Amino acid sequence: MKTVAYYKTKKIIINLLIHLFLISVAITCIFPLLWMLSSSLKTQETIFKDMSLIPKEFHFENYYLAWKEGGFGRYFLNSIFYTTSVVAGIVIIASLAAYAFSRFRFPGRNLLFFMFMAAMMIPIPGSFVALYVLLNKLHLRNTALGYILCMINVGLSTSIFLLKTFFDKLPRDLEDAARIDGCSKFGIWWHIALPLAKPVLAVVVIFNALNVWNEYILALIIFDSKPLMPLQVALTTFQGEFITRYPLLMAGLAITALPIIIIYFLMEKHIVKGVTQGAMVG
Amino acid sequence: MKLKSTLENYLFVLPAVIIFTIFYIIPFVWVFQLGMYEWDGILPTKTFVGLGNFKEIFFEDKIWWQSMLNAGWITFIALTFQNALAFLLAWACDREIKLKHFYKLIFFIPPVLSEVVVGLVWQWILDGNYGLLNHWLAQLGLAQLARNWLSDPQTALTTVAIVHSWKGFGWGFLIFLAGLQTIPRELYEAAHVDGANAWDCFRKITLPLMIPVAVLVGILTVLGTMQAFVLIIAMTGGGPAYHTQVPVLRILASMRYSSHFGYACAQGISFGLILIAISFIQYRFSKKARQM
Numbered sequence: 234m235k236t237v238a239y240y241k242t243k244k245i246i247i248n249l250l251i252h253l254f255l256i257s258v259a260i261t262c263i264f265p266l267l268w269m270l271s272s273s274l275k276t277q278e279t280i281f282k283d284m285s286l287i288p289k290e291f292h293f294e295n296y297y298l299a300w301k302e303g304g305f306g307r308y309f310l311n312s313i314f315y316t317t318s319v320v321a322g323i324v325i326i327a328s329l330a331a332y333a334f335s336r337f338r339f340p341g342r343n344l345l346f347f348m349f350m351a352a353m354m355i356p357i358p359g360s361f362v363a364l365y366v367l368l369n370k371l372h373l374r375n376t377a378l379g380y381i382l383c384m385i386n387v388g389l390s391t392s393i394f395l396l397k398t399f400f401d402k403l404p405r406d407l408e409d410a411a412r413i414d415g416c417s418k419f420g421i422w423w424h425i426a427l428p429l430a431k432p433v434l435a436v437v438v439i440f441n442a443l444n445v446w447n448e449y450i451l452a453l454i455i456f457d458s459k460p461l462m463p464l465q466v467a468l469t470t471f472q473g474e475f476i477t478r479y480p481l482l483m484a485g486l487a488i489t490a491l492p493i494i495i496i497y498f499l500m501e502k503h504i505v506k507g508v509t510q511g512a513m514v515g
Numbered sequence: 516m517k518l519k520s521t522l523e524n525y526l527f528v529l530p531a532v533i534i535f536t537i538f539y540i541i542p543f544v545w546v547f548q549l550g551m552y553e554w555d556g557i558l559p560t561k562t563f564v565g566l567g568n569f570k571e572i573f574f575e576d577k578i579w580w581q582s583m584l585n586a587g588w589i590t591f592i593a594l595t596f597q598n599a600l601a602f603l604l605a606w607a608c609d610r611e612i613k614l615k616h617f618y619k620l621i622f623f624i625p626p627v628l629s630e631v632v633v634g635l636v637w638q639w640i641l642d643g644n645y646g647l648l649n650h651w652l653a654q655l656g657l658a659q660l661a662r663n664w665l666s667d668p669q670t671a672l673t674t675v676a677i678v679h680s681w682k683g684f685g686w687g688f689l690i691f692l693a694g695l696q697t698i699p700r701e702l703y704e705a706a707h708v709d710g711a712n713a714w715d716c717f718r719k720i721t722l723p724l725m726i727p728v729a730v731l732v733g734i735l736t737v738l739g740t741m742q743a744f745v746l747i748i749a750m751t752g753g754g755p756a757y758h759t760q761v762p763v764l765r766i767l768a769s770m771r772y773s774s775h776f777g778y779a780c781a782q783g784i785s786f787g788l789i790l791i792a793i794s795f796i797q798y799r800f801s802k803k804a805r806q807m
Binding site for chain 1 (some may be wrong): 521523524525528530531532534535537538539540541542543545546549556596600603604607608610612613614617618620621622623624625626627628629630631632633635636637639640644645647650674681686689690729735738742744745748749765766767770771776779780781783784786787791
């Protein structure tokens, strides 16, 4: 006869096993990052011998060295600049277009919208080759502007889709009232539609910001001069140069990854929503 | 008045259309044009070779097909190991359990990191001489297992595939968990009343209802993994001796190191077509699965 106690113990054991499984995977997720931080605090001599997770001495000056000597300060600011410019550009350009696709009727509307949507579906793995040629012709290669425009284009289709879907569901009462009061189309877009679209704009901002911050291949082919490089490309360049200074490389990795992790912890819900919605659409 | 209004409408879409035309449509057309030329990317002279590039890709370029096989192997591991792990974790989290939110938070850290960061951190851990993994193996008395994980031709590709899975399983986990949570609890309760045990419930309720979700995860995994390459740049650069080359790396190499711009475009087209064919087959397959 199986007693209540039997079922209780069974349940506890199963729960324990489940937690064990989940925790071991969670540790595997975090440990490499802890190891990165640990390595970033060792010196070029101790890093190859001191295999403890908590270093014997904490060399925080590595971060200063990486920031100054390694140039990561410069690259960090570049990444910030590219990310904010691209996201700002996308928010304005995509919301203008999405608003028009949702509210106005004009010849060619459906065709244009279809074009943007088709671009999301068709994979062209070699497009960076043609982009390289194009930017050369326009004298935009190795310029910040060239990179920013390319990245705006990368995020455009998905963002237009997300925004249009949102506007389609938004009641038009407020906009109608504003029109009767004599507000212009641009005025309505700026003063009414955009503020109402805040929830979906958050998704658009997060999805694109992460995309730009983590982008690699276009930055790799567009930038030759180091002072223009964003973090991701600078990291592989730094690693490929002279004898790798591992502590500085690890500090550089931490400088690249920590802002993302901190922002992720602070706004986890929004980020998961932003990233999954964006990716699902594409 | 009417005309002014229509022009105003176009002004709204104009910036998007201009950027899209210059940076998407023109390169798109060029890829197809350039694919039929032999061109070094610098000189103004291009030699028209028709479908010659494609002929070379399909019949002579052994490394290209090797890279396709490599990508296939990474995808296979992602489909099996990574997605099985993702599903098990989601299933483990789909219950009244403490720390559920914590687990969800942690499992999605690797997906928000960049491939460069993930690749370089793991390369450091897997380093043959100073890596932590080999150090641990030695500590455990398993020194004979230690090796140059990323420069040993036997292990390099699978090691890369496992790191790729580490970075990617959080996606599958989230989607599977969302899918599991849509299954009504009453189904399980009813089954329990009818005397079904946990295994029966899992086999007869959970699995069949999760097939559409699994197909979705499968499609996303295949399309994402076949095109993955930045992680590989950061970890091995395609080496040792082409053992971790993947198609997009080949395209990049044709362009950067041998200045075969036309050939690179032809490779891009071939690969794009293969991807479209794969997703089409998967789509048909998923329709069938849904009818079952």
